[in-house]
Amino acid sequence: MSKITVNLATNLKEKPKDQSKLGFGQYFTDHMFIMNYDEGQGWHDARIVPYGPLPLDPSAMCLHYGQEVFEGLKAYKTQDGRILMFRPDQNFKRLSMSNERMVIPAFDEEFMVEALIELVKIEKDWIPTAEGTSLYIRPFIIAVDPMLGVHPAHHYLFMIILSPVGSYYAGGLAPVNIYVESNYVRAVKGGLGFAKTAANYAASLKGQAEAELHKYSQVLWLDGIERKYIEEVGAMNIFFVIGDELVTPALNGSILPGITRMSVIEIAKQWGMKVSERRISIDEISAAYDKGELKEVFGSGTAAVISPVGHLKYNDKIMIINNGKIGAVSQKLYDNLTGIQWGKLPDTFGWTVEVK
């Protein structure tokens, strides 16, 4: 499994000219990584080939039973022309965990980091250079058995596709409005919430669509059992600054163990902040707000890195956080994380991997 065949495209696509209009996940590069799994043979035939359509049988299991997992990370071009990736080992580690829950065969994590480096090297000219832009990396695995029995599959494809993406904040870091979802549930203990798998995103679509109708950018999910403990935002984990404490929901089996989340915790601890991963109810947040102790709220995730929340709605109560402005902790975390990611600050944690 240590060899990657490379078949370069003969015709390269035109790259998007206006880096301010890249958006997210709309353009794809010239090549993709692909590797097969067949029972009895294991993972094999790792290759980099021209990007193009997959001929899937209409009965392919991934189109019916959602046996599919994915990851999301980024490669950044620094001002001095180096290419950095942020903690790719953690993404493949999490993918292994998702595989385990979804009954998808294990793979060699180190090999996949190598394969990713190989692919990014080939596509290095696709990494945009404008402020805030990056190359989004989407590894994913799909079950492809052409049969309709409900069983873990015997055949899979492991793929990586790449997409140049724009700055999440077109006009610089800006607070978002979110509301607490009370009708729908994203995930529940004993379910799939901690895995990065299609089902959790499928479960979020209706809440997300209704939020957008009401001019909110996303929803904050509560636990599916008592409907009062805070979980996550679907595309992000969530943090609260209450007094001088940085609080985020503990990993309880139903929320995604975010890599940006993990990094925020490590940085804040290094700064000497009091950081708590614990169960936290929406009522506690509401009470802290009333007492004037809720200083900041922000999301963390690969897409936006840090996303300050300016307006949080819970039933009829609207909480305006930090006067709707970016808080000091949010800003400092954003500056630090993006500083490390784009190579502007020294990487004292050893998080970045240079693609040479």
Next chain:
Amino acid sequence: MSKITVNLATNLKEKPKDQSKLGFGQYFTDHMFIMNYDEGQGWHDARIVPYGPLPLDPSAMCLHYGQEVFEGLKAYKTQDGRILMFRPDQNFKRLSMSNERMVIPAFDEEFMVEALIELVKIEKDWIPTAEGTSLYIRPFIIAVDPMLGVHPAHHYLFMIILSPVGSYYAGGLAPVNIYVESNYVRAVKGGLGFAKTAANYAASLKGQAEAELHKYSQVLWLDGIERKYIEEVGAMNIFFVIGDELVTPALNGSILPGITRMSVIEIAKQWGMKVSERRISIDEISAAYDKGELKEVFGSGTAAVISPVGHLKYNDKIMIINNGKIGAVSQKLYDNLTGIQWGKLPDTFGWTVEVK
């Protein structure tokens, strides 16, 4: 939308010779139905074309975020050569409900019944004739936008594929062993449990795989909140005969509203049985067993129609139902339902639709 273009295959496949080895969902017929949805244009281009691979972009939303719904029903060949389908209107009605939950655009249910009849007519020679065999019908809809943002899609494919399937019970109706799942959760109120969508099947894979390791055929899911109320079996709804009462969990938002389930209830009521759709805990079942009142347990679903449970395990307790034999109610329901489906009994309910 009222026209279906037909493009017949020039080379027909060889049909499986041994109808005793059809299995489930392994063989597909020569043609498939396909229809596109594009925002602004609605559903269009309904067509029957040769069965073959779908060229999907690797970024197609259904491969990442599980925005996909499906149905399952059957066509039967009667001894006098007629072709019957069982309640196809109910399947498309349920698909509409699944669409609504999954934020997939609505379609014309009556048109889809017509389209299905058209397809089955073309493939009529694929309907197997051996005892217990049928043509399994799989309508499904997948989101195909080639982009990675987490949003309801703007482009979909509506497809129907057909598969000749064997008798579920190779050696005639026989009781199965199931156990009560206590680690994993399939679905929860506020989630997707009532929709026929990939996520619910994805959530069931690990429990199912572990059940098979322990020589059980399936698991019985409990509710995700209190972990004590009975939900369903994943591939089937569940019924209990307690004393002279036929009991099945009420439709509560987290279980699938089965069409066989609905039909069982209607038949049993017509027989004058006391039928209750209500909340029922595993402890109540266990207590009824101890008192000798648990007469029968059976599953209901399209694949097996009626599946008697002979052995039910809950933690360390093993309940042997009706001495591990098929109960009278189970047998009579099976005979009645399959009698109607295969045209051996008069269809007094008006459930069957003849394909002429």
